[in-house]
Amino acid sequence: MSGGLVTLGETMGLVAADGIGSLEFARGFAFGIGGAESNVAIGVARLGGSATWIGRVGRDATGDLIERRLRGEGVRATVIRDSSFTGLMVKHRRTAGLLHVDYHRAGSAGSRLVPADVPAAAVRSAGILHVTGITPALSGTARETVFHAVEAAHAAGVTVSVDVNYRSKLWSSYDAAPVLRDLVTRAQVVFAGPDEAELVLGPGGNPAERLAGLGPSEVVIKDGARGCTALIEGERHAVKALEVTVVDPVGAGDAFVAGYLADRLAGAGPAARLGTAIAAGAFAVTFPGDCEGLPTRPDLESLLSATDNVSR
Ligand SMILES: Nc1ncnc2c1ncn2[C@@H]1O[C@H](COP(=O)(O)OP(=O)(O)O)[C@@H](O)[C@H]1O
Numbered sequence: 001m002s003g004g005l006v007t008l009g010e011t012m013g014l015v016a017a018d019g020i021g022s023l024e025f026a027r028g029f030a031f032g033i034g035g036a037e038s039n040v041a042i043g044v045a046r047l048g049g050s051a052t053w054i055g056r057v058g059r060d061a062t063g064d065l066i067e068r069r070l071r072g073e074g075v076r077a078t079v080i081r082d083s084s085f086t087g088l089m090v091k092h093r094r095t096a097g098l099l100h101v102d103y104h105r106a107g108s109a110g111s112r113l114v115p116a117d118v119p120a121a122a123v124r125s126a127g128i129l130h131v132t133g134i135t136p137a138l139s140g141t142a143r144e145t146v147f148h149a150v151e152a153a154h155a156a157g158v159t160v161s162v163d164v165n166y167r168s169k170l171w172s173s174y175d176a177a178p179v180l181r182d183l184v185t186r187a188q189v190v191f192a193g194p195d196e197a198e199l200v201l202g203p204g205g206n207p208a209e210r211l212a213g214l215g216p217s218e219v220v221i222k223d224g225a226r227g228c229t230a231l232i233e234g235e236r237h238a239v240k241a242l243e244v245t246v247v248d249p250v251g252a253g254d255a256f257v258a259g260y261l262a263d264r265l266a267g268a269g270p271a272a273r274l275g276t277a278i279a280a281g282a283f284a285v286t287f288p289g290d291c292e293g294l295p296t297r298p299d300l301e302s303l304l305s306a307t308d309n310v311s312r
């Protein structure tokens with residue numbers, strides 16, 4: 001199907017310790033998958049949109065799992081099997097309020113993405129090309145691939161969406177800032193946290209307005225439990241977060257982006273897109289796991305209409 005979301009990046013195996021405390025005392029572990037771009041693709045698919053993910057995984061069991069999970073979620077996946085290993089994230093909750101994530105991804109299959117991996121026809125027929133600031137941090141060729149896909153989208157008149165997603169464990173702010181700034185300059189839709197806006201622009205001022213000054217016509221500032229602010233086609237928006245019980249904050253940003261982009265692809269206006277994004281972000285924090293808590297449309301309806309905490 002044409003006109004959907006196309007995204008590319010690295011998806012990893014995700015080992016998550018049960019409970020709270022140091023990793024050595026964990027009673028059990030769940031094994032799932034995670035990756036910012038595939039989380040967004042799954043999120044869009046769960047909300048009824050069409051989504052394509054492009055990336056490399058190893059010829060190993062984790063690679064098999066990722067391929068099966070993406071297909072099972074209805075994501076069109078161009079999965080290239082690589083001779084390197086599939087990357088891994090290990091996540092544990094050190095204290096009730098502090099989640100710790102270790103990456104095992106240097107030299108991984110996902111980091112070996114090259115421009116030729118991106119099918120030109122998929123980008124040409126996309127409604128939105130979505131990329132993040134994580135992929136350019138993975139390797140020189142992964143960085144080239146992101147910019148190559150963005151240029152292909154521009155050439156075809158396809159909207160480019162960027163989630164700044166700065167990951168300090170992958171590169172320094174000194175190395176990241178000019179690359180992320182370049183990426184923002186080439187996008188029409190940009191998502192960032194307040195700290196990420198500051199990383200790209202330096203301190204001071206209104207983050208949405210300053211990012212929009214680099215060129216994007218839609219800038220959305222995700223601000224955790226505070227909600228979001230946005231500057232969309234010159235109009236300011238501010239939406240409060242929904243009050244929910246937080247189980248796992250990781251994945252909220254990707255759910256939020258999926259909500260916004262799914263509605264944008266479906267032709268909804270800015271206020272509706274932000275409402276769906278806010279609800280999707282809130283829903284995601286109520287679940288453990290990075291992509292398991294991505295909502296369907298009925299999930300969002302039940303969250304928004306919940307008056308009781310038992311459904312029967
Ligand atoms: N504790 C929370 N309660 C309700 N909604 C939340 C909470 N945390 C995040 N969200 C929603 O998810 C969005 C994205 O979360 P945020 O933490 O800002 O992103 P990221 O994961 O990219 O840092 C927020 O703008 C908000 O709408």
Ligand SMILES: O=C(O)C(=O)C[C@H](O)[C@H](O)COP(=O)(O)O
Binds near residue numbers: 035036251254290
């Ligand atoms: O790919 C990476 O490097 C990741 O960190 C994968 C994470 O699963 C998500 O990106 C979750 O991120 P948030 O939604 O911002 O909480």
